Amino acid sequence: MKYETIDDIVIVREWNSFEIDQILECGQCFRFEKIETDNDVKTYEIIAFERVLNVRQYADRIEFSPCNKQDFENIWIDYFDLKRDYEIIKNVLYENDIVMRDAIEFARGIRILNQDIFEVLISFIISQNNRIPQIKKVIKNISMKYGSKITDNAYAFPTLTQFEKATDAGLRECKTGFRSKYILDALEKVDSGQVILDKNAFSTADEIKENLLQIKGVGNKVADCVLLFGFSRHEYFPTDVWIKRIMTKFYFNNKETSQDNIQKLANSRFGEYAGFAQQYLFNYAIQFPELFKN
DNA sequence: ATCCAGGATCTCC
DNA sequence: GGAGATCATGGA
Secondary structure, eight states: OEEEEETTEEEEEEOSSOOHHHHHHTSSOOOEEEEEEOSSOEEEEEEETTEEEEEEEOSSOEEEESOOHHHIIIIIHHHTTTTSOHHHHHHHHHTTOHHHHHHHHHTTTOOOOOOOHHHHHHHHHHTTTOOHHHHHHHHHHHHHHHSOEEETTEEOOOOTTGGGGOOHHHHHHTTOGGGHHHHHHHHHHHHHTSSOOOTTSOSSHHHHHHHHTTSTTOOHHHHHHIIIIISOOTTOOOOOHHHHHHHHHHHSTTOOOOHHHHHHHHHHHHGGGHHHHHHHHHHHHHHOGGGGOO
């Protein structure tokens, strides 16, 4: 990947497996806005790591702005997972798997973002029994209420310290609903050190998961999302209703099966790339909901 | 109006 | 250890 810096714009001219609309709209993150998409350029605005980033993708270049060289190298290369070769992953997942082939071909430009762990934790607590547009609204409400103002209309996701003034009533004003008590429990346990959101604090991913599961409102699926999207544990395969539907239909001959069987199949078939497979499949499933209507 | 959503928990058996 | 109700909120 080659890039250069002009004023406050970083321009990438060579890349593979990067389509900004697919990366953001595939359900892994919530703090973005589509500015425009036409034939020449796709423009999105992202809020992450206390910054607002504008991404403009043309046929021959991708522009990141405002962005200096340091931020690009210290933050965004990791955030967009730009050092990983997704062609290798896709080739492995392709083998002997016509379903994965279709899912990947449908969105070859997906990448798994490396997001802030704390933000991922709170965001996916909010995601339970909820819809993506509503999740985005709630997170935006929370950021406006407790987070720092970055620009005129962009607020950073609150830090743990900023969340200290959060109350049940305050969170409910942000439309968190019944999840407010779960958020408060997460905040308390992270603050006390009972739950540790540090990539280096545990030797195995299963220990991280055990640690996360102590939080009231964090179950198997939310924990797996935090592991995959926050802790960069790409072998985890978050199994929500959509994954259940698409796995049941295409890998279990449309016959209902247990969560455990789905996990086992994902592990044996996708292995260390299960998390990537999950994102291709999830994205594929939500784009064709009519496939799963009985 | 009724149903359901990137689930988890509680209750009951 | 599985099945069913419940949890806010809002869009279809």
